Amino acid sequence: MLWYFLSIPVSLLIFAGVRYFLQEVVVFEITGIHNYGEETRKIGYYIRDNFFFGLPSVILSALNYLFWQFQDANKQNQELLLENKKAQLQMLKSQVSPHFLFNTLNSFYSQLILKDDIMASDILVLSDLLRYVITETEKDEVLLSNEIQFVQNYIHLQQKRFEDQLCLDFEIEGNYATEKILSSALIHFIENVFKHAKLNNPDEKAIISIKIKGNFLELSTFNYNVGGENYSSTGIGFENLTKRLEYTYKDQFILEKTAENNTFKTYLKIPLKK
Numbered sequence: 001m002l003w004y005f006l007s008i009p010v011s012l013l014i015f016a017g018v019r020y021f022l023q024e025v026v027v028f029e030i031t032g033i034h035n036y037g038e039e040t041r042k043i044g045y046y047i048r049d050n051f052f053f054g055l056p057s058v059i060l061s062a063l064n065y066l067f068w069q070f071q072d073a074n075k076q077n078q079e080l081l082l083e084n085k086k087a088q089l090q091m092l093k094s095q096v097s098p099h100f101l102f103n104t105l106n107s108f109y110s111q112l113i114l115k116d117d118i119m120a121s122d123i124l125v126l127s128d129l130l131r132y133v134i135t136e137t138e139k140d141e142v143l144l145s146n147e148i149q150f151v152q153n154y155i156h157l158q159q160k161r162f163e164d165q166l167c168l169d170f171e172i173e174g175n176y177a178t179e180k181i182l183s184s185a186l187i188h189f190i191e192n193v194f195k196h197a198k199l200n201n202p203d204e205k206a207i208i209s210i211k212i213k214g215n216f217l218e219l220s221t222f223n224y225n226v227g228g229e230n231y232s233s234t235g236i237g238f239e240n241l242t243k244r245l246e247y248t249y250k251d252q253f254i255l256e257k258t259a260e261n262n263t264f265k266t267y268l269k270i271p272l273k274k
Helices: 002-031 043-095 097-112 117-135 144-161 187-196 235-249
Strands: 139-144 170-175 180-181 206-213 217-226 254-260 263-271
Touching: 043 235, 117 144, 144 170, 144 180, 144 187, 144 206, 180 235, 180 263, 187 206, 187 217, 187 235, 187 263, 235 254, 235 263
Parallel strands: 170 206
Antiparallel strands: 139 180, 206 217, 217 263, 254 263
């Protein structure tokens, strides 16, 4: 950076010298006409005048250089942030042996399957949900079918939490098989609904809609906020997800959030990868 700024006056001197040679030597030999008058052709004035003449271009190029340096630095910072998040997740995973956890859940399932098949089924759902968190969320991309299965399992367990009085309309439209999306792209929105929404009033139902249309996925959520809480930002999680979407899909995605009175809506549209 220091050498770049030190090179600016040298570049202007070279510019003045080249311009003088072309205009006052070459062109004069051809046309017999000077570009500068006799008084203004003095070396001090000529250099000073060309410094001001060339300075705007130098300033613009410097600003352009700094802008792209900033963009590169910002991109590297985002990549480091994502790597740091992955490292934190990996550290949390290492604190609990996945094999021990799944073996324990399978043991519970085996003991309950003949006594309480509903409870056994719920334990199996929980096992699948935890397995997904441990094995899939560290990946950059996952199968859409796996991500949707996770969402379905998550909502299933929430229904148990609300004792089957969950006031939520959940729908999935469209076909999907081998398509891939950014890992945990949908989970954030689903969790926010259960974190902030009124879910026990039949007249104020929350809505979660997933639609697969062609090569795109559309996710829409709508909910009434608990206690009239008006939150226009979904916090650090939303910011991190936005950066991940920008890094993965560039300008090919749409992400919107709207807070009106005591309601909150989100909309996400992302391309699907085969």
